[in-house]
Amino acid sequence: MPLEVSFIFGGISTEYDGSITSLTNIISSYSEINEAERPFNVNNLYHISRNDGLVREIPLLDAVNVDEINENISKAGKGPGRTLLATFDTIASRKEYVVNLLHGQFGEDGGVQTLAALSGVRGTFGDPHVASLTMNKYAMSSFVSSLLPPEMVRVPKTTLIKPRNVAEAIKMAKSIQGPIVVKPNSLGSSLFSRLFHDPGRSEAEIEALIRTIFTYDSAVLLQEFITGDEYTCGCIVSSSKILPLPVVKIEADMQFCGRDQKYSSRVAKKTVVELDNEISDKVRSVAETIASSMDIYNMARFDFRVTKGSEIWFLECNYIPGLAKDGSFEMMLHHHGMTVIELISWIASNSTPFIRPEHYINYERI
16 A cells, blocks of 8 residues: 655744745655656645634645645635644544644644644654754753763853843843844744844844844843854654764855845855765764754754864754755755655654653552
8 A cells, every 4th residue: 555645734833934835845846756656645735824723625636836736725725624633633533644844833842743642643743842842942952062062062152031031131242242143942944033243232122122032932042153154964763763964054144044044135055065074074973963862753953053163063953844945954855865755755654653652650550
């Protein structure tokens, strides 16, 4: 019986568009493959509307293209929908395997992972606890700092700002001699991330940015800026091993890769680093070590900065890497000799499924 795969995408986070581009790249790539050579059948497409949060099934035609996908999504938003929990009950009863393409808050912060686990849905959702950890940049950095020695990887000095300590944080920022980065603790796509070269002269701007971030996130990070280059490395995970992918170097304006550098005309330059390169070896080793120390299922991507002295600095972990065309993760896959379609087939066939552990313990029978 051929492998069958469904996809869930869209969502209610600010990374909705990233989810759509991941889905359209996958389906476009899938439609280009001769039907007899496709490694799996696409069963269903489940779209979560960002307007009402309801789920609607999107029809998939044999000769589908990006425009048709977007048109079908637009049409589906006008029809009746179901709650995610009701949809998961249906998916579980059908025994479908679902690839999770929900990026950002709820999609990769443990929320949808918890619902999938409770509903018994099979797929690429993974462990809710690990998703929650990786989405929390401050907690994830603390984990990496305690896991690995500084000679292997360092973590930038970071202050966690909550609404109650904004004044103290602003005072601290003014006293810092050197550039700092202000960014949300749990938003993705570098949303609201900004570099301040002279914090002492940017008090009003920093405070305004912090107040804006609090509209969308419960915490803000004030972090020392590490001069150097940005690198990112993905890992794909099977039941028996962790495979680090080729490293991608990201070169951006002023050595800072914010949202403008990722998604505007000022887009950063991305290049794949050769495997026999010293920095590539170090970054891949650190990424593999971090991934092997966590119950990561399927795949993840780790971001770093590297100084001129080849010091590795950990920035963050992306639990659900974007699979958009020409994105960093797709570049890694291609240089590894794998397409996004082959990745999905590989994960569905080789990854260990997450199984929710029993919470009730009958202690008297142990």
